[in-house]
Amino acid sequence: MKFSLSLPRFRKSEILATIMIGFVVIIVLNLFYIQIIRHEYYKQQAYDEQVAKFVLPAKRGQIYARESGSIVPLVLNQPVYLAYADPQQIGDKSKLVSTVESIAGGNMVDDYKDGLNNKSLRYVVLARQLSNKQAELLKKKNLPGVGLTESDRRVYPEGSLAAQLLGYVDSENTGQYGVEGALNDRLKGKDGKLQAVTDVRRIPLTVSDDDVSIPAKDGDNLVLSIDRNVQAYAESALKTGLKRVNATKGSVVVMDPNNGQVMAMANYPTYNPSQYGKVTNYGVFQNGIVSEPYEVGSVLKTLTMGVGLDTGAVSTNTTFNNRGYVQIDDTKISNVEEDPISANATMTDVLHYSLNTGVVFILQQMGGGKVNLQARNKLYNYFHDQYRFGKKTGIEQTGESGGTIISPKDEQGNNVRYANMVFGQGMDVTMIQTAAAFGSAINGGTYYKPTVVAGTTDNGSNLHAAKAKVLKSNILRKNTSTTLRDMIVKGRQLGALGGRDRSGYIVGGKTGTSQVIDPRTGKYTDENSIGSYLGFGGNQTPHYVIMVQVKDSKAAGYSGTTAAGPIFLDISNWLLDYLKLPPR
């Protein structure tokens, strides 16, 4: 039996149709797979390719100072450009080099020619820090493969004026030191975002509902409380004063005691913020007025006198037996300056002759006749809680120090320490703490938060003023404050510098010469002492407080009197004219 297999016979057209249908089915299935199953994946790929995300950089806020009711710029932004080339796209290399060099000149970077020869590179920096004018010229040349990137740099029209107060902005666009560091968040603003479908040249097109456009929020334009002329004069007077006594370092702070605003903050030596990279002594970046606490010495006697008057321990009529020294526990405390030993020394004598024994007497009176825990507690209450020593003032500067004041409960807070604290030894305070406390003691008893910011401006001409912030009221009673003020004025008038004040004004102040602890022996030494002067001036009421510090004076005598005092006098007399204060 013959087996025969009969297969169905198909026509060619049917086979072709089947193959075609098969292809179509495969294509449809593939399309189904791509479009339905892998829909999200391919959609994301297309989105990533078509949509670009751009960062809209925020402009850093500019910084202004005040000047007789108007606003003047201290720190501005200037656009600068970076020129780059794509070696794969450049045409005539020698033409490119000669053209760019003729425009950029000294702004060309080193070794850029090596980069241009390397065709595997796509980005070679040609020149940096080009001005707007140079960038415009380069654009006009329309060189193939050459591009420009814009950024901002900080410029300082006033050079090194108020350098430590301002700080600088580093290459990462982050503020360092001074106001730039302390208020970096306010100044830098917030970058915006643009997310949009773009064409091949990455130009955003407005076709998608998914476009995101969040505009950048520029940083605040700050107006400092600094007066440009006061700052410039303070810096000049400080430099001249230091040169006169061959001193190496010094600082001046000028404040308005009626609102806590700093009118000037000068430090010497200083630097130019536009060339911060060239600084080798990094110490000059610090604003020592807020960051370097020290034993301010006898200038603090004015504040101790305020405590004595306010607690009722002494009055203007109080006298004491000044023997030239006083024994506290196992320590003998002596007067150091000219000392007219008298059985009836007055409280004005205490300030005039800077009697250590006088301020220790005040402390003793606060303890009922001797230095004890009660006296220490009272003094600590005033120094720490009222004058706010040991606490940061909150001024808008980086690296502020709160200083050190030892509590009477501490083992180190013994009678001897407190007997030293009344004349500014045995505790560390900064110049800004001292000036702010002094301002509140003579302004009627209101402690204003020290500040260097007067407000903001939108356009560089109108000031949106910030309100003065009261940190504590009635730190001294009002009549105590008035009495203290009069005593300080009298103390100065009787001294060597008093007769040289402009007549018709109230000018008061106190010298201080602090011994420095010798690191070799751990004991106080007269070498390299720090001279200070703390005072105020005005007509009916105080209009300014000035504190001067001079380190390492080579002049004979106490540096508070011979080095710091003349600088105070110079600035004070100039300020009375500058502020146009009519005499009493």
Added chain:
Amino acid sequence: MSDRHNNKFISRRENAWRRNQNTVAFEHSTRLGPVSHTVLVAMMVAILGLIYLTQVTKTSSYGYAIERLNLQKTELVAKKSELQVESARLKSLQKIQSSEVAANLTKPASTDYIR
């Protein structure tokens, strides 16, 4: 009660239809076949597509206009900043102090205030 008395509003169109409701409807002799329908639909789709494309292109062109204006704004802002810096430099204390005008100024011998 009549409609009028019911105060019911009857449009002119409805009134006309009511009047002619017993008349014979007219039927056109030409009829569109399926091909014509398809062509018409295709044309309508094409017209709609064209309208869509013109609109999309139009909105895209705004992107270029915005980009052009942004570039112009950036250039103007840069020029303004340059001028501000130049102005500030010219008004700086150092510049003023070294100016010819300042060199010819004299310090007042004394200051008096009129009371």
